[in-house]
Amino acid sequence: xxxxxxxxxxxxxxxxxxxxxxxxxxxxxxxxxxxxxxxxxxxxxxxxxxxxxxxxxxxxxxxxxxxxxxxxxxxxxxxxxxxxxxxxxxxxxxxxxxxxxxxxxxxxxxxxxxxxxxxxxxxxxxxxxxxxxxxxxxxxxxxxxxxxxxxxxxxxxxxxxxxxxxxxxxxxxxxxxxxxxxxxxxxxxxxxxxxxxxxxxxxxxxxxxxxxxxxxxxxxxxxxxxxxxxxxxxxxxxxxxxxxxxxxxxxxxxxxxxxxxxxxxxxxxxxxxxxxxxxxxxxxxxxxxxxxxxxxxxxxxxxxxxxxxxxxxxxxxxxxxxxxxxxxxxxxxxxxxxxxxxxxxxxxxxxxxxxxxxxxxxxxxxxxxxxxxxxxxxxxxxxxxxxxxxxxxxxxxxxxxxxxxxxxxxxxxxxxxxxxxxxxxxxxxxxxxxxxxxxxxxxxxxxxxxxxxxxxxxxxxxxxxxxxxxxxxxxxxxxxxxxxxxxxxxxxxxxxxxxxxxxxxxxxxxxxxxxxxxxxxxxxxxxxxxxxxxxxxxxxxxxxxxxxxxxxxxxxxxxxxxxxxxxxxxx
Amino acid sequence: xxxxxxxxxxxxxxxxxxxxxxxxxxxxxxxxxxxxxxxxxxxxxxxxxxxxxxxxxxxxxxxxxxxxxxxxxxxxxxxxxxxxxxxxxxxxxxxxxxxxxxxxxxxxxxxxxxxxxxxxxxxxxxxxxxxxxxxxxxxxxxxxxxxxxxxxxxxxxxxxxxxxxxxxxxxxxxxxxxxxxxxxxxxxxxxxxxxxxxxxxxxxxxxxxxxxxxxxxxxxxxxxxxxxxxxxxxxxxxxxxxxxxxxxxxxxxxxxxxxxxxxxxxxxxxxxxxxxxxxxxxxxxxx
Numbered sequence: 001x002x003x004x005x006x007x008x009x010x011x012x013x014x015x016x017x018x019x020x021x022x023x024x025x026x027x028x029x030x031x032x033x034x035x036x037x038x039x040x041x042x043x044x045x046x047x048x049x050x051x052x053x054x055x056x057x058x059x060x061x062x063x064x065x066x067x068x069x070x071x072x073x074x075x076x077x078x079x080x081x082x083x084x085x086x087x088x089x090x091x092x093x094x095x096x097x098x099x100x101x102x103x104x105x106x107x108x109x110x111x112x113x114x115x116x117x118x119x120x121x122x123x124x125x126x127x128x129x130x131x132x133x134x135x136x137x138x139x140x141x142x143x144x145x146x147x148x149x150x151x152x153x154x155x156x157x158x159x160x161x162x163x164x165x166x167x168x169x170x171x172x173x174x175x176x177x178x179x180x181x182x183x184x185x186x187x188x189x190x191x192x193x194x195x196x197x198x199x200x201x202x203x204x205x206x207x208x209x210x211x212x213x214x215x216x217x218x219x220x221x222x223x224x225x226x227x228x229x230x231x232x233x234x235x236x237x238x239x240x241x242x243x244x245x246x247x248x249x250x251x252x253x254x255x256x257x258x259x260x261x262x263x264x265x266x267x268x269x270x271x272x273x274x275x276x277x278x279x280x281x282x283x284x285x286x287x288x289x290x291x292x293x294x295x296x297x298x299x300x301x302x303x304x305x306x307x308x309x310x311x312x313x314x315x316x317x318x319x320x321x322x323x324x325x326x327x328x329x330x331x332x333x334x335x336x337x338x339x340x341x342x343x344x345x346x347x348x349x350x351x352x353x354x355x356x357x358x359x360x361x362x363x364x365x366x367x368x369x370x371x372x373x374x375x376x377x378x379x380x381x382x383x384x385x386x387x388x389x390x391x392x393x394x395x396x397x398x399x400x401x402x403x404x405x406x407x408x409x410x411x412x413x414x415x416x417x418x419x420x421x422x423x424x425x426x427x428x429x430x431x432x433x434x435x436x437x438x439x440x441x442x443x444x445x446x447x448x449x450x451x452x453x454x455x456x457x458x459x460x461x462x463x464x465x466x467x468x469x470x471x472x473x474x475x476x477x478x479x480x481x482x483x484x485x486x487x488x489x490x491x492x493x494x495x496x497x498x499x500x501x502x503x504x505x506x507x508x509x510x511x512x513x514x515x516x517x518x519x520x521x522x523x524x525x526x527x528x529x530x531x532x533x534x535x536x537x538x539x540x541x542x543x544x545x546x547x548x549x550x551x552x553x554x555x556x557x558x559x560x561x562x563x564x565x566x567x568x569x570x571x
Numbered sequence: 572x573x574x575x576x577x578x579x580x581x582x583x584x585x586x587x588x589x590x591x592x593x594x595x596x597x598x599x600x601x602x603x604x605x606x607x608x609x610x611x612x613x614x615x616x617x618x619x620x621x622x623x624x625x626x627x628x629x630x631x632x633x634x635x636x637x638x639x640x641x642x643x644x645x646x647x648x649x650x651x652x653x654x655x656x657x658x659x660x661x662x663x664x665x666x667x668x669x670x671x672x673x674x675x676x677x678x679x680x681x682x683x684x685x686x687x688x689x690x691x692x693x694x695x696x697x698x699x700x701x702x703x704x705x706x707x708x709x710x711x712x713x714x715x716x717x718x719x720x721x722x723x724x725x726x727x728x729x730x731x732x733x734x735x736x737x738x739x740x741x742x743x744x745x746x747x748x749x750x751x752x753x754x755x756x757x758x759x760x761x762x763x764x765x766x767x768x769x770x771x772x773x774x775x776x777x778x779x780x781x782x783x784x785x786x787x788x789x790x791x792x793x794x795x796x797x798x799x800x801x802x803x804x805x806x807x808x809x810x811x812x813x814x815x816x817x818x819x820x821x822x823x824x825x826x827x828x829x830x831x832x833x834x835x836x837x838x839x840x841x842x843x844x845x846x847x848x849x850x851x852x853x854x855x856x857x858x
Contacts, residue, residue, distance in 0.1 A: 026858065029858070197858070198854060198855075199857055199858070211853070212845055213843075214841075214843025217650065219647065236853070240841065243650055243831075245646075245650065248673065248675075252640075252673055255640040255643040256643040256644070259616070259634070259645060259647025259651065260647040260648065260650060260651035260838070261651075262634060262648065263614075263648045264651065265838045266843065267647070282640070285636055285637050373857075376854065378845060378847060378850040416839065418611055418655060420609075422611065422632075423630065423632055424633075425633040426634045426635065427626075427634075428635065428636060436582060436627060
């Protein structure tokens with residue numbers, strides 16, 4: 001009996017590889033298993049090889065294994081490119097129409113399946129995905145009724161005919177007696193609890209988090225790997241009175257949400273590196289004019305168009321230092337799907353409280369990797385709109401509202417258009433308390449100090465989560481790397497402590513300082529060339545003798561093996 | 572009834588004496604008074620340049636943003652709170668160089684915002700550089716041998732892209748300008764008001780005198796029909812766009828009317844919380 005199983009599905013892009021994988025994940029998640037999926041795709045609509053790797057486990061995991069138990073090939077490329085990933089006793093199954101030339105490897109099980117033939121025979125050549133799922137279900141000893149209820153759920157909206165045809169394919173696969181199934185079947189351990197869980201990717205959780213946080217406006221320009229956020233909100237916001245606006249470019253995106261946020265609506269945009277580059281001037285305006293906006297950066301490989309469908313975490317410098325001039329901004333760095341949900345809600349609170357841009361830093365792997373999740377708690381993060389003024393006790397004199405009033409914490413009351421007595425001017429120019437342009441040095445200094453001190457109190461908030469607590473070395477990371485790091489640490493018998501940093505700006509200095517005192521060595525794990533987070537930490541803390549940087553920048557996430565090696569362990 | 576003074580704050584504009592922009596500011600204030608717009612419900616967004624300072628001279632909610640982006644800011648404001656009257660204003664560089672794309676998309680998107688272009692065909696605040704609306708052979712510090720690029724024609728561009736309200740005003744024709752702005756604000760949907768607003772310091776070609784001699788006043792054209800698309804196009808071509816008055820208007824549904832019910836609340840008034848039942852239903856989609 002196996003605790004987990006890893007399946008790679010490969011085929012021609014645009015021909016159902018992803019839907020096959022997603023259906024399998026949802027089916028297993030409905031039985032109580034945890035799943036994690038990883039997509040490998042290229043920048044084209046149809047054609048070219050694409051793969052979807054699924055890890056099915058009785059325990060929660062946020063990484064795929066480095067090797068696979070089953071390789072399901074819907075095209076020849078998959079066999080050529082990925083056969084080497086198979087475990088020694090792995091199984092390669094493929095559409096028998098492919099007629100591949102597979103080298104004989106001892107112990108490797110090779111199983112041609114009449115996927116195309118069967119579907120064509122039933123007059124449903126486009127339903128190969130269902131046949132593939134059915135064969136995998138049978139190999140994993142899944143009862144047929146589990147799959148048939150899954151098919152009903154999946155295709156119910158498409159009509160009875162479609163459901164019936166898919167069920168026919170399923171039955172045909174289960175009735176196929178051409179193979180000695182008993183020999184080949186893999187037995188998975190039963191799940192710990194037989195409950196139905198959901199499958200989400202980071203972008204889903206961010207979008208749902210935004211909706212739950214009261215975000216009612218998103219302006220966005222489509223880009224990989226962030227588009228799902230605008231798509232989800234575009235579909236659901238109208239049901240809650242809100243709006244999604246697809247704009248002409250990312251400059252319009254950031255400035256439109258600045259307008260909406262200035263007017264009092266929780267507003268966001270979602271983009272990737274190229275969009276961030278275009279947005280920087282607008283982000284600076286939000287910093288200067290103290291407007292609460294939330295920007296999701298689902299990072300991908302840069303610079304320029306880079307590897308648009310590949311993973312990287314290389315926007316830190318741009319976001320941490322970027323935009324001309326100096327202004328306060330907050331960067332949150334969720335590491336798990338749950339983080340994506342809760343940290344998005346926190347992002348909206350922080351934006352409102354500190355009246356500054358808040359960046360939610362995701363990455364391609366976190367944004368696009370689906371996984372089984374436990375229930376999310378709608379009420380865990382409460383709503384805090386900070387010093388928002390929606391009505392005045394009595395009408396002030398028209399020009400008297402000090403939008404940029406100098407206060408002890410630097411944060412001023414914020415009236416929105418429509419509020420009587422709240423009239424004020426907002427400008428990207430340096431301004432006085434009333435928001436009117438002013439360029440004298442005394443005012444400049446007090447206004448700079450006011451803005452820059454707003455986020456100082458965040459240094460008291462705990463932002464680093466450490467797991468295991470018994471070793472002298474800490475591996476610290478952010479974003480999707482955390483899932484791999486966790487899997488590696490556990491596989492190595494917890495030879496090192498590992499952790500994640502939830503907020504990168506302002507850097508949790510006090511907390512980091514304490515960890516640099518308590519650990520002999522801290523290794524920062526990140527997907528970029530420069531070791532951007534480790535350099536940021538080095539520039540702010542005296543930790544050169546204890547900090548090590550471990551980076552990867554080839555477009556792929558770390559493998560578990562790579563991290564275990566860095567931990568000093570054998571694989 | 573409100574008066575023009577209600578929309579005037581105590582800030583002295585930093586424009587040069589004789590600048591056409593004074594007249595545009597005044598016309599906007601008078602128009603707001605005529606429409607009796609509560610000043611807390613009036614928002615003026617501007618871009619960067621001499622014209623950008625206009626939002627700071629209004630007693631209203633003013634938003635002076637970044638260069639070329641007054642329109643996306645204005646559209647965000649209007650979508651957030653449809654009860655507000657939103658005016659965007661900017662110069663010819665703002666609307667037709669750095670922000671041209673926003674101008675075109677604002678036209679086709681048709682959100683109910685009035686866009687006033689303070690067009691002086693030169694970059695004044697940078698101390699005299701050529702603009703995409705400068706005429707050919709125009710000499711500036713950045714076109715020392717005379718501009719060789721063809722000027723953009725805002726009216727034709729807007730008309731070709733389906734604008735529902737296009738008007739042109741002239742700083743020296745104050746009454747007509749007031750009337751245009753009143754009607755532009757009343758128009759349900761995007762309205763473009765291109766104002767010839769002479770720069771007395773850096774544009775020695777397109778002067779008050781020059782405009783006075785060239786401009787054709789459509790209000791004085793017998794039988795000019797503002798609903799006639801072909802006539803509007805012909806007029807722009809025949810006058811080389813040097814005409815004032817409402818050039819074209821067409822009633823149609825604005826963006827918000829198309830995506831929301833009339834009774835829908837402004838986004839600013841929405842309940843931000845989801846109920847547990849709603850959340851469960853949304854979460855169920857992922858199973």
